[in-house]
Amino acid sequence: GAGVSQSPSNKVTEKGKDVELRCDPISGHTALYWYRQRLGQGLEFLIYFQGNSAPDKSGLPSDRFSAERTGESVSTLTIQRTQQEDSAVYLCASSLQQGRKNTEAFFGQGTRLTVV
Amino acid sequence: QQQVKQSPQSLIVQKGGISIINCAYENTAFDYFPWYQQFPGKGPALLIAIRPDVSEKKEGRFTISFNKSAKQFSLHIMDSQPGDSATYFCAASRRAGGTSYGKLTFGQGTILTVHP
Numbered sequence: 001g002a003g004v005s006q007s008p009s010n011k012v013t014e015k016g017k018d019v020e021l022r023c024d025p026i027s028g029h030t031a032l033y034w035y036r037q038r039l040g041q042g043l044e045f046l047i048y049f050q051g052n053s054a055p056d057k058s059g060l061p062s063d064r065f066s067a068e069r070t071g072e073s074v075s076t077l078t079i080q081r082t083q084q085e086d087s088a089v090y091l092c093a094s095s096l097q098q099g100r101k102n103t104e105a106f107f108g109q110g111t112r113l114t115v116v
Numbered sequence: 117q118q119q120v121k122q123s124p125q126s127l128i129v130q131k132g133g134i135s136i137i138n139c140a141y142e143n144t145a146f147d148y149f150p151w152y153q154q155f156p157g158k159g160p161a162l163l164i165a166i167r168p169d170v171s172e173k174k175e176g177r178f179t180i181s182f183n184k185s186a187k188q189f190s191l192h193i194m195d196s197q198p199g200d201s202a203t204y205f206c207a208a209s210r211r212a213g214g215t216s217y218g219k220l221t222f223g224q225g226t227i228l229t230v231h232p
Contacts, residue, residue: 033219040225041225042222042224043160043220043222045219045220048219056219091159093220103218104162105218105220108159110159
């Protein structure tokens, strides 16, 4: 596609429910990142994919958070048993790998998650 | 060692003035320093970036100044316009090497308001 696409744009869920957030990266981009942006805060790194493997999961805040990626395509971030502190904008970015370097990261518009 | 500290949190400038946002980093392994611009409801978009082998990079009205010894870098917006009103994030990453090259560590953001 032309850019990084995320769905849904907005999600309101009840505390304790599970949610799935989807990211479609730019075609051909092998690297994919998930970030979380709390209101008025900077972006916190969650997880990094190179292809369908995740060499860096260090930012996932708890075992309620998980992510997977199909090949060099779609990624899904799953939050189980959502809590109110999970309310944030979840941003996905992708970039192209050239050798052992990654080029500029392009961000999607984000999914605004509200846990009530 | 992964932090990037950004200041000020908010900035108000008159049209035509100069906007200056500062960032400091700790990890000397960082070798890529981008600035992102984010409008409400949108994902961050790359504005300008610099590598540590140069002390300044200019693109139109936007200039990055980089001080490697002080581990600081700043964004200067000349002739600021109301359309520049947005949130600006500095970031840092390792473009190559390590387990998650390309992973961005963000500052906390600066809300810039340019009055007409």
